[in-house]
Amino acid sequence: MRSGRAGTLPAAIGALCRALPLESRPAPETFRLAKFDRPQASLRRVLSPKPAEISTQIRFVKSVLWYHGYGRPEFYQLPSDGSVGSRELLLAFSWLLNRINLLEQLLIANRVKIGDETSVCTCEGNLPNTWKGRTEIVPELCLKSEVDVRYLQWLNGRLRFQWRNLHVDHQEQCKLFHKIHSYTVGCHIDHTIGHFSVTEVDLVRQPHSYKQLLQLLESETSRLEAFLEWKQLEPVYWHWMVMNQPNIKDVKSEERELPDEREFCAAVRTITEAVELKLSDLKYHCAHKKNGMHGPYRLVFKDKTVISELRMQEAKLGRQLKRLQEECRHKLDQIAEGLAGVICIPPTKR
Amino acid sequence: MLPAACAHRVVSILSQALEDCAEKKKKLEDNLALCRALLGDWKVQTPESPKPECDPAGDQVSEPSAKELEELELLNRALEKALRVRKSTLQSPLGALGAAGGEKAAEKKPATSIARTQRAPCSKESIPKTIKVTSVSKKAAFSKKFPTYMLKAPYRTDPVKAPTHQSSRAPKMTGEASTKQVRKTAPATSLCQEVFCAVAEPSGSPRSLPCEQQSSSSFGGSASGKNPVAADPENDCPGSSTESPMTQSQKAGDFLVGSTTARTFTLQEKGSLLKLPLPYRKAYTRNSRLWEKCRLCQSSSATAAVRNHFLERMQASFCSSAPALSPAEIEEEVMVLHDTHSFLSQCMESETTGHPTWEREYESLLTLEGLRDMASQCLLKLQQLHAAAESQVRLRPSDCTHSTRTSLEDCTSFRGRRCGATPLLFYSSVQELREMTSLKLQVAMLHQQIHIQKVLVAELLPVVESRLPQDESPSHLYRAVYTQLCEGGERFPVLVNDELPD
Numbered sequence: 001m002r003s004g005r006a007g008t009l010p011a012a013i014g015a016l017c018r019a020l021p022l023e024s025r026p027a028p029e030t031f032r033l034a035k036f037d038r039p040q041a042s043l044r045r046v047l048s049p050k051p052a053e054i055s056t057q058i059r060f061v062k063s064v065l066w067y068h069g070y071g072r073p074e075f076y077q078l079p080s081d082g083s084v085g086s087r088e089l090l091l092a093f094s095w096l097l098n099r100i101n102l103l104e105q106l107l108i109a110n111r112v113k114i115g116d117e118t119s120v121c122t123c124e125g126n127l128p129n130t131w132k133g134r135t136e137i138v139p140e141l142c143l144k145s146e147v148d149v150r151y152l153q154w155l156n157g158r159l160r161f162q163w164r165n166l167h168v169d170h171q172e173q174c175k176l177f178h179k180i181h182s183y184t185v186g187c188h189i190d191h192t193i194g195h196f197s198v199t200e201v202d203l204v205r206q207p208h209s210y211k212q213l214l215q216l217l218e219s220e221t222s223r224l225e226a227f228l229e230w231k232q233l234e235p236v237y238w239h240w241m242v243m244n245q246p247n248i249k250d251v252k253s254e255e256r257e258l259p260d261e262r263e264f265c266a267a268v269r270t271i272t273e274a275v276e277l278k279l280s281d282l283k284y285h286c287a288h289k290k291n292g293m294h295g296p297y298r299l300v301f302k303d304k305t306v307i308s309e310l311r312m313q314e315a316k317l318g319r320q321l322k323r324l325q326e327e328c329r330h331k332l333d334q335i336a337e338g339l340a341g342v343i344c345i346p347p348t349k350r
Numbered sequence: 351m352l353p354a355a356c357a358h359r360v361v362s363i364l365s366q367a368l369e370d371c372a373e374k375k376k377k378l379e380d381n382l383a384l385c386r387a388l389l390g391d392w393k394v395q396t397p398e399s400p401k402p403e404c405d406p407a408g409d410q411v412s413e414p415s416a417k418e419l420e421e422l423e424l425l426n427r428a429l430e431k432a433l434r435v436r437k438s439t440l441q442s443p444l445g446a447l448g449a450a451g452g453e454k455a456a457e458k459k460p461a462t463s464i465a466r467t468q469r470a471p472c473s474k475e476s477i478p479k480t481i482k483v484t485s486v487s488k489k490a491a492f493s494k495k496f497p498t499y500m501l502k503a504p505y506r507t508d509p510v511k512a513p514t515h516q517s518s519r520a521p522k523m524t525g526e527a528s529t530k531q532v533r534k535t536a537p538a539t540s541l542c543q544e545v546f547c548a549v550a551e552p553s554g555s556p557r558s559l560p561c562e563q564q565s566s567s568s569f570g571g572s573a574s575g576k577n578p579v580a581a582d583p584e585n586d587c588p589g590s591s592t593e594s595p596m597t598q599s600q601k602a603g604d605f606l607v608g609s610t611t612a613r614t615f616t617l618q619e620k621g622s623l624l625k626l627p628l629p630y631r632k633a634y635t636r637n638s639r640l641w642e643k644c645r646l647c648q649s650s651s652a653t654a655a656v657r658n659h660f661l662e663r664m665q666a667s668f669c670s671s672a673p674a675l676s677p678a679e680i681e682e683e684v685m686v687l688h689d690t691h692s693f694l695s696q697c698m699e700s701e702t703t704g705h706p707t708w709e710r711e712y713e714s715l716l717t718l719e720g721l722r723d724m725a726s727q728c729l730l731k732l733q734q735l736h737a738a739a740e741s742q743v744r745l746r747p748s749d750c751t752h753s754t755r756t757s758l759e760d761c762t763s764f765r766g767r768r769c770g771a772t773p774l775l776f777y778s779s780v781q782e783l784r785e786m787t788s789l790k791l792q793v794a795m796l797h798q799q800i801h802i803q804k805v806l807v808a809e810l811l812p813v814v815e816s817r818l819p820q821d822e823s824p825s826h827l828y829r830a831v832y833t834q835l836c837e838g839g840e841r842f843p844v845l846v847n848d849e850l851p852d
Contacts, residue, residue: 062747066676066677066746066747067676067677067678068676068677068678069675069676069677069678069679070668070676071665071668071669072664072667072668072669073669076747091664094660095660095661095664098657098660098661099661100678104644104769107644107769108769111772112637114634115772117772118775118787146357147357147358147361149810149826149827149830149831150830151357151361152357152360152361152364152830152834153830153833153834153839155361155364155365155368156364156802156834156839157839158368159364159367159368159371160839162368162371162372162375163371163791163795165375166371166374166375166378166791167788167791169375169378169379169382170378170787170788170791171784171787171788172382173378173381173382173385173787174780174783174784174787175780175784176382176385176386176389177385177783178780178783179389179618180385180388180389183389183618184624187623187624187625187626188626189626189631189634189635190634190638192774193774196624196626198381198384198385198388200626201388201624202384202388203626203627203630204624204625204626204627205388205392207627210627210630213630214629214630214633217630217633217634217637218633220637221633221636221637221640224637224640224641224643224644225640227644228640228643228644228647231647231649231653234649234653234656234657235650235652235653235656238653238656238657238659238660239656241660242656242659242660242663245660245663245664245667246667306775306786307782307785307786307789310786310789310790310793311789312696313789313793314789314792314793314796316695317793317796317797317800318796320796320800321796321799321800321803321838324800324803324804324807325803325835325836325837325838326836327807328807328811328835328836329832329835329836331811331815332814332828332831332832332835332836335814335815335828336828339824339828341847341848341849342824342825342845342846342847342848343845343846343847343848344828344832344843344844344845344846345843345844345845345846346832346836346843347837347841347842347843347844
């Protein structure tokens with residue numbers, strides 16, 4: 001360990017800890033102690049902030065890491081009582097930190113909501129996945145007996161009614177938003193925004209409620225500062241982690257251990273790292289070039305505004321639904337032909 | 351009747367949908383209630399509103415005003431007695447005043463009759479009384495304003511010297527001093543709610559503006575040239591330093607005078623005068639500056655190298671039989687494919703429209719060929735992803751949970767979120783906003799409907815197919831299923847018996 005760096009490691013770890021959300025913040029000591037394989041609850045807490053019993057936490061942490069592709073078998077073999085494994089946890093945590101920019105993700109996820117937020121994307125991915133997941137997870141309803149089909153009709157009718165209600169409420173909210181926004185034009189310090197959001201107006205009206213918001217904002221600000229500090233001191237942490245990594249059949253690292261060849265190996269290392277960086281840059285550009293193939297088509301896409309895109313989506317989905325309904329009509333017509341003595345007259349199309 | 355097995359799935363889906371709707375509705379209702387409260391009348395807060403113990407607007411205000419009115423009743427009676435005593439001695443110099451006051455009263459819209467009777471005899475006399483009223487009926491917080499009036503008190507509370515004082519000051523009354531004096535009463539008026547507002551004469555009305563600022567906690571009025579801020583000690587005595595802008599604020603004051611009678615604040619009228627509290631403003635600017643910095647901060651190449659080095663060493667220690675693509679990557683790729691698909695289908699639709707010239711037709715033909723190639727590539731990719739997902743399930747360690755929706759990061763919602771200022775979505779009119787919202791809702795609803803439709807088809811059609819041929823009276827089931835599947839539950843088919851009468 002180079003002497004110049006030794007002093008900044010605690011600073012780096014301190015900045016890392018301060019950049020984490022308050023409720024899952026480990027003490028900086030944790031990192032140093034984690035090297036020695038001990039039960040370490042606080043590192044686990046970072047990854048699974050919801051308080052739960054140890055085995056649930058451990059299972060959750062393992063799932064998260066599996067989800068992101070962590071592949072150390074020693075980690076997954078850790079016992080579920082949390083008695084050992086702080087070193088593996090440290091490795092896993094650092095890996096996640098590196099791989100998915102965990103700090104940034106946490107900062108973004110926990111961002112204080114001040115403005116009137118809305119989303120534009122209509123990612124279908126959200127809906128069907130959650131639907132499917134839920135129908136599996138939903139516990140068996142006590143439908144031991146048969147169900148009248150009219151019950152389904154009734155449920156469906158209720159759903160349509162709810163949607164209409166929701167629609168009306170949303171329209172009302174638009175109106176109110178517009179009023180509030182237009183009445184407070186020119187008040188905001190940020191000129192690109194220009195007017196207040198609902199939260200900000202409420203802030204002015206009930207100053208005592210803004211103390212909590214202020215606290216949240218200030219804690220977010222201090223976390224951001226810690227994050228920037230961390231970005232400066234990061235290399236120290238990673239060097240330390242590399243030292244802590246288990247011995248891997250890596251020829252270079254063994255050479256590094258020999259003091260008399262240290263300078264030579266340091267030079268080799270910098271060169272290989274630079275080459276690695278160049279290669280990953282190249283890969284990155286290749287991936288982007290592939291997207292570039294779609295370039296000329298993409299331009300058309302961008303010209304469209306949000307509303308026209310939404311209209312197109314609505315039309316497309318409407319057609320899809322109609323198609324499904326048509327298919328059903330065909331099938332049911334066929335069935336009707338099989339019925340003796342009955343003719344089915346479909347309802348008139350309006 | 352439907353068998354329990356198939357009905358179960360349908361019922362659970364529909365119930366889920368209903369629950370979702372109810373949840374969204376609840377969230378929306380809370381927001382709506384808040385918006386409506388903000389757009390309604392904000393009762394002018396009592397002076398301690400900057401302090402934490404104050405209740406939300408409207409709760410406390412009704413009580414003090416009732417109490418105040420009672421006190422004012424008593425005080426007014428005392429006033430009248432005193433006035434009757436003094437009337438004879440101070441008749442002449444104050445007669446002019448009274449006339450002037452009367453004129454002003456005529457101009458101004460008086461709030462209540464109490465105020466009028468109080469004013470009629472002489473405004474001068476009421477001045478010391480109003481100050482006393484101020485001290486009596488005001489809450490403790492206003493004691494900080496009290497000293498300023500105490501300073502002026504000797505001029506007014508000394509009735510013995512009154513004749514000389516008043517005669518010398520009578521001409522002044524019409525000048526600036528009058529504004530000063532009456533100005534001092536104006537806080538009393540604004541504080542004593544509507545009863546005293548009549549005393550806030552047009553010349554004194556400019557004063558009511560800063561008073562209102564004081565009394566209405568964090569409302570900042572640029573009219574007075576100052577920006578009082580909630581709980582800001584520097585706002586203690588805006589009155590003493592607001593003499594110069596008096597004339598300028600005259601107009602604003604007049605404007606406010608008209609509404610002082612209502613004594614409420616509406617966003618509509620005065621929204622543009624609002625200012626955020628200073629601590630919040632500071633925090634906000636610091637916060638947004640830091641987010642920008644975070645966005646611009648890039649890792650140096652040395653850092654990136656070390657990070658990659660660490661990652662690769664870790665990778666070397668990974669199990670060699672681990673699947674190549676992690677679940678996260680698979681999901682990401684699926685999203686990309688999904689986007690590509692919708693993009694491709696859009697292009698395809700635009701290409702299949704009519705082509706006037708052969709060049710255009712040829713161009714669209716070539717484009718379609720290119721699209722077809724891209725589509726087949728995507729299909730190949732999809733197959734690979736499918737295989738990867740299956741191997742994932744196979745190799746998953748035993749104690750990992752199945753659900754991929756980890757609460758640590760909800761990947762779909764993280765798509766495209768970056769450091770920096772929250773992206774802004776501009777809208778130019780209410781219609782635009784409403785249209786966008788209704789379209790979004792429509793799309794979401796259609797998604798849901800399509801999904802439900804698919805489930806219904808899968809569950810109900812087999813039942814109909816298997817049961818109906820043998821069923822005695824198929825009409826109920828048939829019509830019910832028909833309406834659900836083909837008409838979205840809105841219309842029914844008609845079944846006619848095909849039996850010719852013999």
